[in-house]
Amino acid sequence: MSDIVDHSRRQFLSFAGKAGLTTLVAQAVGINLGVVDIVRAQTGKRGVEPFRFAIISDAHLYSMPDHKFDQQLADAVAQVNAMTPLPDFVLFGGDVAQNGTEDQLVKGNKILAGLKMPLKLIPGEHDWYLDMGDAWRGLFGDETWSFNHKGVHFIGLNSILVRDFWTEAGMTPLERMTVMEMLESPIPGPWGVHEKQLEWLANDVKDLAPDTPVVIFTHSPLWDYYPRWNFQTSDAPEIREILSKFDNVMSYHGHVHQTLYNRIGNMSSVAALGTAWPWPYPPVELAFPETRMNRADPSIATDGMGTQVIDLSGSFEGLVQYKPFEDSLTPFMRDGFKV
Amino acid sequence: MMTNQMLKIERILAVSAAAAVFAAGTSWARAPFTDEELAEQKAALVESIALGYDLWHGSRADMTTNGLACGNCHPDTAASNPQTFPKYMTMYGKVIPFREMVNWCIENPQAGARLDVNGDDMTAMEAYAFYLHRGKEITPGLASEQTTPIVVEYGAGYARTPTGVGVDTKP
Ligand SMILES: [Fe+2]
Numbered sequence: 432m433s434d435i436v437d438h439s440r441r442q443f444l445s446f447a448g449k450a451g452l453t454t455l456v457a458q459a460v461g462i463n464l465g466v467v468d469i470v471r472a473q474t475g476k477r478g479v480e481p482f483r484f485a486i487i488s489d490a491h492l493y494s495m496p497d498h499k500f501d502q503q504l505a506d507a508v509a510q511v512n513a514m515t516p517l518p519d520f521v522l523f524g525g526d527v528a529q530n531g532t533e534d535q536l537v538k539g540n541k542i543l544a545g546l547k548m549p550l551k552l553i554p555g556e557h558d559w560y561l562d563m564g565d566a567w568r569g570l571f572g573d574e575t576w577s578f579n580h581k582g583v584h585f586i587g588l589n590s591i592l593v594r595d596f597w598t599e600a601g602m603t604p605l606e607r608m609t610v611m612e613m614l615e616s617p618i619p620g621p622w623g624v625h626e627k628q629l630e631w632l633a634n635d636v637k638d639l640a641p642d643t644p645v646v647i648f649t650h651s652p653l654w655d656y657y658p659r660w661n662f663q664t665s666d667a668p669e670i671r672e673i674l675s676k677f678d679n680v681m682s683y684h685g686h687v688h689q690t691l692y693n694r695i696g697n698m699s700s701v702a703a704l705g706t707a708w709p710w711p712y713p714p715v716e717l718a719f720p721e722t723r724m725n726r727a728d729p730s731i732a733t734d735g736m737g738t739q740v741i742d743l744s745g746s747f748e749g750l751v752q753y754k755p756f757e758d759s760l761t762p763f764m765r766d767g768f769k770v
Numbered sequence: 771m772m773t774n775q776m777l778k779i780e781r782i783l784a785v786s787a788a789a790a791v792f793a794a795g796t797s798w799a800r801a802p803f804t805d806e807e808l809a810e811q812k813a814a815l816v817e818s819i820a821l822g823y824d825l826w827h828g829s830r831a832d833m834t835t836n837g838l839a840c841g842n843c844h845p846d847t848a849a850s851n852p853q854t855f856p857k858y859m860t861m862y863g864k865v866i867p868f869r870e871m872v873n874w875c876i877e878n879p880q881a882g883a884r885l886d887v888n889g890d891d892m893t894a895m896e897a898y899a900f901y902l903h904r905g906k907e908i909t910p911g912l913a914s915e916q917t918t919p920i921v922v923e924y925g926a927g928y929a930r931t932p933t934g935v936g937v938d939t940k941p
């Protein structure tokens with residue numbers, strides 16, 4: 432296992448080198464051990480060099496050998512590796528595992544190691560609640576991070592933290608995990624990033640100029656979409672407040688397993704398709720209903736799943752393109768949309 | 771001001787009016803159910819829904835060989851569209867009932883063993899899915915759009931005794 436840890440860390444450090452960063456500094460504050468280039472962080476959006484990055488999300492791997500979801504994640508890796516031009520790096524949006532076991536996370540790490548480009552991850556609830564993130568951290572490092580790439584400041588937060596419901600109830604780790612596995616579980620209540628990460632975030636961005644392009648990455652959306660299914664982050668208003676000084680913030684998230692766009696203030700919000708299965712659209716009105724995909728056809732085994740790629744321009748505009756495994760997109764969504 | 775006597779008379783009149791309406795085309799096999807009987811019937815329904823809720827979330831091992839349960843893709847029974855059946859499904863090439871759709875999902879995405887279509891477990895699955903679509907318009911044949919269940923404000927979606935764990939403490 433230790434060489435897998437080394438593999439993932441080495442890969443990320445070498446990515447930072449390839450990206451032409453001049454200064455590698457392990458941030459001294461809080462829980463961040465990410466890579467930061469202070470010089471570039473202060474140049475603002477005039478310093479953006481156009482590039483693309485891809486997102487893979489929600490693999491939900493089971494422990495059985497040769498499970499169909501293994502192949503679906505492998506297909507996502509192959510799809511990203513075949514993109515032209517190649518994305519500079521890949522973000523994984525959480526829920527590598529279904530039941531949070533180490534073997535599932537190790538399997539995910541092995542499949543994702545097939546990517547030609549570096550990878551950064553944030554955790555989902557399915558990765559976390561068996562051992563409270565021990566195996567995940569061992570494989571993928573810290574769950575709270577930031578780095579700069581070609582003039583853009585990237586931030587990752589762990590958004591799936593809930594209040595302790597298990598200690599008083601005397602639940603085992605397995606029972607706790609089982610409660611968290613059910614999307615509509617009435618027990619855990621709404622989750623969020625909580626105080627420590629809010630402080631970290633405030634500190635992380637305090638010296639950045641307002642014209643700095645910022646991308647924030649979480650498992651759940653940073654707006655109240657459908658709280659019953661935790662299609663929300665309870666302290667999203669605080670996060671948006673901390674980031675309100677910036678001209679433009681892009682939020683990308685997993686967890687909802689569907690195409691979706693929203694905008695609140697200076698923050699645009701884009702959801703990722705999963706590689707395991709699509710979630711239904713919940714019974715709420717959407718501000719941008721045209722960003723929904725077609726209803727998934729259950730007779731097509733991988734309909735409503737896939738990957739996504741985002742091209743960032745020199746003026747920090749993003750072209751979001753969903754890359755479904757099947758023909759899942761409406762004509763509006765087919766050629767991508769600007770954020 | 772209305773006296774008790776007047777209220778009683780009004781009630782008698784209302785009952786006889788209703789009886790007259792039914793007498794025209796319908797006859798009762800028995801007197802209407804008592805409150806106690808209705809409560810028992812409701813309890814029996816809730817018991818079936820509760821069994822369906824458990825089955826939907828993976829309580830019966832032979833319904834899957836790959837770990838998937840109905841709830842993986844259908845939280846709160848969303849996108850199961852029970853009120854749109856019977857309808858034509860491409861995988862069968864013909865019109866099928868909701869129960870057959872349930873069995874298709876068990877046998878295909880879940881790679882499990884189909885349920886007896888007349889068994890209590892299948893009735894329970896149907897009870898849960900339909901209960902979460904109560905009041906929705908019945909639209910047989912609608913196949914191109916995902917419909918939504920009722921909005922579940924709290925709990926499991928039916929009158930379940932709360933577990934008392936976490937935020938699930940309200941009746
Ligand atoms: Fe997920």
Ligand SMILES: [Fe+2]
Pocket residue numbers: 525526555556557650686
């Ligand atoms: Fe999730």
